[in-house]
Amino acid sequence: MIAVFKREFQTLFTGPIAYFVWALMFFFAGLFFYSYNILGGQTALTGVFDILYTISLMLVVPILTMRAFSEERRNRTDQALLTAPVSLTGIVMGKYLAMLLVFALGMAITLVLTVVIAMFGATPAWASIFGNYLGLLLLGGNLIAAGMFFSTLTESQFISALLTFAFSFILLMFDSFASLFSNATWLVTAIEFLSVNTRYQAFASGTISYGNVMYFLSMQALFLFLSVRVLDSRKWQ
Secondary structure (H helix, E strand, C coil): CHHHHHHHHHHHHHCCHHHHHHHHHHHHHHHHHHHHHHCCCCCCCHHHHHHHHHHHHHHHHHHHHCCCCHHHHHCCCHHHHHCCCCCHHHHHHHHHHHHHHHHHHHHCHHHHHHHHHHHCCCCCCHHHHHHHHHHHHHHHHHHHHHHHHHHHCCCCHHHHHHHHHHHHHHHHHCCHHHHHCCCCHHHHHHHHHHCHHHHHHHHHCCCCCHHHHHHHHHHHHHHHHHHHHHHHHHHCC
16 A cells, blocks of 8 residues: 555656646635735634635545546556555555645645734634644545545546536535425435535534544545445456
């Protein structure tokens, strides 16, 4: 797994993907920090985390994961990888952890912005900042796992990114579905239980819930397991 992790992490920086992902996160975080915190005189980083939440769903993760397995399949190097002396779980986890690390390092811009706020004499809302950071990291891990799964299904990076984008869009709009089925109480309850937005907002308010943490970890485990199953079926074709 460690060898796969190192290979994937280096590959992300060999091409433009990691740099482009960081550029997106740094640009939007800096833009909203300047607009809301510098010009608006606000000390809370709510606007920064909100925009990172949105672009992570719609842009960052689809770009980060689109080549995870699709490129291996397109270049016909997937069989060499699948027959390497490492388990399929190790392959999936190595790639997953490499992309998660790139995502986590991209979020580190928020720590810099927190220091800037502290330098101006304001007291950062540490509970909210920590909650947002943890929530965004868990959400990012969830989406990366899902994006990797979609990448195992096709050799087209574009289709992989499109599937991840569509999945992320559904998650973003999921709460809106509850109003469409207001008469079906059980369905509304199910939608609220599965809602990523609701669970993330709990983190954003500084509330760390064991149930919410386990929800995101369970979703990550599910998509990673599905990725392993898809690779296993291809290994014996």
